[in-house]
Amino acid sequence: xxxxxxxxxxxxxxxxSQFITNAKHERNKKFLGELYDFPEGTMAIxxxxxxxxxxxxxxxxxxxxxxxxxxKTEKEYYVQVDGxxxxxxxxxxxxxxxxxxNGTFYTTQPCQVFKLETTxxxxxxxxxxxxxxxxxxxxxxITITEGKFRQVRKMTAKVGFPTLRLVRVRVGSIHLYPLKxxxxxxxxx
Numbered sequence: 001x002x003x004x005x006x007x008x009x010x011x012x013x014x015x016x017s018q019f020i021t022n023a024k025h026e027r028n029k030k031f032l033g034e035l036y037d038f039p040e041g042t043m044a045i046x047x048x049x050x051x052x053x054x055x056x057x058x059x060x061x062x063x064x065x066x067x068x069x070x071x072k073t074e075k076e077y078y079v080q081v082d083g084x085x086x087x088x089x090x091x092x093x094x095x096x097x098x099x100x101x102n103g104t105f106y107t108t109q110p111c112q113v114f115k116l117e118t119t120x121x122x123x124x125x126x127x128x129x130x131x132x133x134x135x136x137x138x139x140x141x142i143t144i145t146e147g148k149f150r151q152v153r154k155m156t157a158k159v160g161f162p163t164l165r166l167v168r169v170r171v172g173s174i175h176l177y178p179l180k181x182x183x184x185x186x187x188x189x
Contacts, residue, residue, distance in 0.1 A: 004061035005039055006189040010179035011056040013125050017047040032058070036184040045069060046147060054078075054168035055123070055176040057189075065189050068171065069147070073110075076143040076170035077148075077152050078120050080129065081161035084136045085115060089159035093142065097158045101148050108155060112143040121165055123181045129164050137164060 009032070011017065019033045019042070032044065038058065045057040045065045054077070059065055067073070093113040098105055116139040138161075142152055153163045169176045179185060 002050075002060070004059060004064070005042070006064065006177065006187050007036070007038070007042070007058040007184050008174060008176075008187050009035065009056045009058060009184045010176060010181050011048050011053055012181050013053050013127060014050060016050055017044045017056060020097055020139055032056075035182050038109070044164075046075070048168060049150060052166045053122075053181075055171055055174065056164075056168070057174065057187075059189065061189075067186065071145045073172045074143050074145055074170070075147060075149075075168060076141060078116065078122075078167045078169050079140050079142055079152060079156060079163055080137050080165035081140060081156050082135070082137060082164055083161050085138045085161050086158060089161055090115060090140070092159045093155055099148075099151070099154045099158060100134070105123055106148075110144075113140060115140050120167070120169075122165075125165060141169075143170075151158065 015030045015032060015035070017032065019031055019038070031036070041060045042058050043062070043065055045059055048054065048056055057068065078144040090113050094110060096110050098107045119139055133175045142155070144151065152166060156163045161168060174187065
């Protein structure tokens, strides 16, 4: 019987959540295989888009992947948004907002949202985010169980506070820390 292996990775900004591509427009992109020599058959559990950072779980076990990507597992994100987010916007996010996905409208499930009192201590991003001269920003925590395409970014934009930086900090009981940017650790799932 095959011994499955599991990993957690601090995915840096600019990397795609895949190992290779056949698409011509992605040939000059950065892939996960550049960060670590993963065993054959390793897959990302869920995805983080190129512009997102943070905790990415990887496994050689498809059953574990399906279980974690189900709508039962919490995913927590720290999100830097444009502006000083209002209590109304936080309340709207908590209750759920109506978004469009492939031309179909849906309302996000209620979720946990709160404003962070202190700025998270993340490494500087490779591509600089605008600075305070361009107006205030704020950091919030959003914990969801669903995960449609670019959902968190769409949610914050819908309430008038577009996402500037998005970092996944937790999946279920697995936390990003103490990983450093680009670091991979073997874990038990």
